Amino acid sequence: MPDNVTWLGTPAFPEAARTALGNNQLRTNLRKATGTIRDKRLAVTGELADWEQLRDAGAALKLRTLRHLDSHLVRLEEAVTKAGGTVHWAADAAEANRIVTELVRATGQTEVVKVKSMATAEIGLNEALAESGISAYETDLAELIVQLGDDRPSHILVPAIHRNRAEIREIFRGAMGEWGRAAPDDLTDEPRDLAEAARLHLREKFLRAKVAVSGANFAAADTGTVGVVESEGNGRMCLTLPETLITVMGIEKVLPSFADLEVFLQLLPRSSTGERMNPYTSMWTGTTEGDGPSDFHLVLLDNGRTATLGDEVGRQALGCIRCSACLNVCPVYERTGGHAYGSVYPGPIGAVLTPQLVGVADKQAASLPFASTLCGACYDACPVKINIPEVLVHLRARAVDEKRGPVPSPETLVMKAAAMTLSSPRRLGWAQRFGAIGGRLVSRGGRIGRLPGPLKRWSDTRDTPVPARESFRAWWQRTRGEGRS
Amino acid sequence: MTEHANDKAGTSAPVTAGGAPAARATILGRIRTALADVPASEQPDDVEVPRDYARSHAGSDHVALFAERVADYRATVTRARAREARKVIAGSLSARGVKSLVVPDGFPADLLPDENGLAVLTDEPPLSVRTLDAAGGVLTTCAVGIAVTGTIVLDAGPGQGRRALTLLPDYHLCIVRSSQIAEDVPEALERLEPTRPLTFISGPSATSDIELDRVEGVHGPRTLDVVIIEEP
Ligand code: SF4
Numbered sequence: 001m002p003d004n005v006t007w008l009g010t011p012a013f014p015e016a017a018r019t020a021l022g023n024n025q026l027r028t029n030l031r032k033a034t035g036t037i038r039d040k041r042l043a044v045t046g047e048l049a050d051w052e053q054l055r056d057a058g059a060a061l062k063l064r065t066l067r068h069l070d071s072h073l074v075r076l077e078e079a080v081t082k083a084g085g086t087v088h089w090a091a092d093a094a095e096a097n098r099i100v101t102e103l104v105r106a107t108g109q110t111e112v113v114k115v116k117s118m119a120t121a122e123i124g125l126n127e128a129l130a131e132s133g134i135s136a137y138e139t140d141l142a143e144l145i146v147q148l149g150d151d152r153p154s155h156i157l158v159p160a161i162h163r164n165r166a167e168i169r170e171i172f173r174g175a176m177g178e179w180g181r182a183a184p185d186d187l188t189d190e191p192r193d194l195a196e197a198a199r200l201h202l203r204e205k206f207l208r209a210k211v212a213v214s215g216a217n218f219a220a221a222d223t224g225t226v227g228v229v230e231s232e233g234n235g236r237m238c239l240t241l242p243e244t245l246i247t248v249m250g251i252e253k254v255l256p257s258f259a260d261l262e263v264f265l266q267l268l269p270r271s272s273t274g275e276r277m278n279p280y281t282s283m284w285t286g287t288t289e290g291d292g293p294s295d296f297h298l299v300l301l302d303n304g305r306t307a308t309l310g311d312e313v314g315r316q317a318l319g320c321i322r323c324s325a326c327l328n329v330c331p332v333y334e335r336t337g338g339h340a341y342g343s344v345y346p347g348p349i350g351a352v353l354t355p356q357l358v359g360v361a362d363k364q365a366a367s368l369p370f371a372s373t374l375c376g377a378c379y380d381a382c383p384v385k386i387n388i389p390e391v392l393v394h395l396r397a398r399a400v401d402e403k404r405g406p407v408p409s410p411e412t413l414v415m416k417a418a419a420m421t422l423s424s425p426r427r428l429g430w431a432q433r434f435g436a437i438g439g440r441l442v443s444r445g446g447r448i449g450r451l452p453g454p455l456k457r458w459s460d461t462r463d464t465p466v467p468a469r470e471s472f473r474a475w476w477q478r479t480r481g482e483g484r485s
Numbered sequence: 486m487t488e489h490a491n492d493k494a495g496t497s498a499p500v501t502a503g504g505a506p507a508a509r510a511t512i513l514g515r516i517r518t519a520l521a522d523v524p525a526s527e528q529p530d531d532v533e534v535p536r537d538y539a540r541s542h543a544g545s546d547h548v549a550l551f552a553e554r555v556a557d558y559r560a561t562v563t564r565a566r567a568r569e570a571r572k573v574i575a576g577s578l579s580a581r582g583v584k585s586l587v588v589p590d591g592f593p594a595d596l597l598p599d600e601n602g603l604a605v606l607t608d609e610p611p612l613s614v615r616t617l618d619a620a621g622g623v624l625t626t627c628a629v630g631i632a633v634t635g636t637i638v639l640d641a642g643p644g645q646g647r648r649a650l651t652l653l654p655d656y657h658l659c660i661v662r663s664s665q666i667a668e669d670v671p672e673a674l675e676r677l678e679p680t681r682p683l684t685f686i687s688g689p690s691a692t693s694d695i696e697l698d699r700v701e702g703v704h705g706p707r708t709l710d711v712v713i714i715e716e717p
Pocket residue numbers: 271319320321322323324325326327349378381382383384385386
């Protein structure tokens with residue numbers, strides 16, 4: 001069964017990255033976009049003198065959530081049900097798709113409007129609905145660009161980050177008419193005009209929509225309050241106007257208490273769009289007579305999350321609040337873009353989340369933890385302090401284990417040693433300097449051939465390039481470090 | 486808000502109407518297996534959360550800060566004394582050329598401008614989405630303001646109406662009393678009733694989806710005016 005998290009047919013990361021690196025337009029678009037957002041983020045996080053304390057609180061709250069996930073979910077279910085909502089549980093993508101499809105069918109509708117949601121992209125909901133004759137309209141501007149362009153998202157916050165304004169204009173002119181109101185003939189590539197075209201195109205869909213599907217940024221277990229954080233107002237449209245609202249939420253999104261939002265509503269917008277607050281945040285608790293949908297369904301999705309939870313090192317990836325800061329600071333992402341990861345979740349967080357959700361037996365997913373230089377920029381940027389380099393190294397070891405079978409191979413031992421080294425920046429710096437010297441001592445003609453002792457079998461099967469005189473990390477810090485960007 | 490200690494999950498949970506009960510048991514079972522390393526005696530509150538972050542980042546004059554931060558989002562902010570408020574509101578509406586105005590139930594009558602040339606739409610009986618879409622603007626109060634982030638929070642209380650009223654018209658004029666302005670996010674959340682439908686508004690609708698360039702005005706009101714009524 002396809003897992004949906006990764007795209008079938010995507011080559012492993014190295015090959016996909018090579019293709020992406022050949023695309024100059026893509027690299028230009030990405031460099032411009034990630035550079036802009038990095039500066040904005042640093043400006044607004046720098047405004048808060050206690051940013052580090054907020055990060056610590058955010059990390060601890062996620063730990064409190066994950067270590068007692070069962071109890072929070074049961075409390076959430078109780079609170080949502082009491083407030084007039086209905087809670088559904090879905091063990092995997094197929095089950096979630098089935099539940100949503102049946103709920104839409106029960107309304108007799110054949111159209112739904114959608115708010116951008118990673119969870120529904122992960123389960124391939126639009127495709128599943130289409131198979132049942134239900135059209136799902138994406139309403140987030142970037143998702144609309146992706147949908148009309150018959151494309152794939154390449155960023156978790158700005159899915160069309162790989163497209164520039166001229167490309168967007170062409171997509172709108174070419175495809176809007178097939179889906180509804182066509183773009184005006186004289187459409188320019190000014191962002192204001194493009195936004196206006198999207199407003200007009202989607203307005204008629206909002207006004208007649210009877211069913212909406214959303215994701216959720218959080219749900220408070222004590223009150224049953226669910227929230228969506230957005231910019232454009234398409235979220236408000238979907239959450240307010242239709243009669244039926246179906247929200248698909250990963251189980252890890254629950255928060256112990258409504259009051260915990262005082263931390264996340266400060267961390268998320270500043271890390272994500274680099275704003276003090278995003279334009280709109282909607283929160284609702286079950287249903288409210290005379291205001292908004294009269295029928296509310298919350299679908300709690302596992303789909304590999306419990307497997308991730310079972311890994312004591314890897315579980316921290318579930319604390320992700322999908323701010324995308326780690327993508328924007330990643331030197332690999334900036335060059336390859338999101339498509340090379342072949343996953344709904346690209347970038348550093350994707351490299352740790354995807355292989356855990358789908359399992360390291362998947363060759364493409366297993367290649368993702370290697371798509372990193374371990375420079376640590378993602379860890380520094382992460383508002384909930386997910387130690388992405390630590391998880392990457394841990395997953396590399398798991399991927400190697402998987403390849404070798406149950407007997408620990410020298411490769412595994414090396415990876416385990418690497419895990420120890422890489423989990424400490426100080427030790428890593430030391431090892432890199434040592435490696436540069438040690439590697440040169442054993443090399444011949446610029447390659448490292450056979451090594452003695454336990455490394456023999458590993459070096460037997462490959463020639464390793466001699467470590468550079470300067471490690472990538474040192475080079476990066478010297479030439480491209482965040483202080484310089 | 487207090488967090489009460491829980492029974493170990495699942496023992497007393499209700500069986501819900503929706504979804505296959507099998508999936509619920511499967512997922513909760515998987516979670517418990519996955520968390521085998523968590524001692525059975527540990528309660529959620531045993532996981533300590535350091536709370537040494539600031540409760541507020543506002544300086545001494547949080548009302549001035551609120552005005553400044555709202556204006557940063559390219560909303561127009563006017564500060565007015567109570568007795569001038571009605572005139573200021575009327576001035577904003579005519580400056581924006583608003584001909585038809587949605588006014589929710591419970592909006593203070595003494596702030597309503599004279600109806601000279603202005604069609605006032607009430608939501609009783611509920612206005613259709615088409616009527617709302619065609620309306621020139623909406624005039625509301627709010628529940629809470631947040632100074633540091635320049636945010637207005639609506640909770641569908643008196644003078645605010647149901648959520649659709651502040652969403653479909655292209656122009657929103659929001660009245661904030663200075664006493665409603667909280668210094669920062671933590672204080673604002675304490676003032677709110679979580680179970681009401683809440684909308685946090687920080688500036689007019691915007692998108693950064695095209696080359697990460699902020700463009701005001703996609704689906705929500707493209708113009709936001711805020712009048713702060715100074716209270717002694
Ligand atoms: S891992 Fe951290 S930085 Fe990356 S998207 Fe998630 S929360 Fe943001």
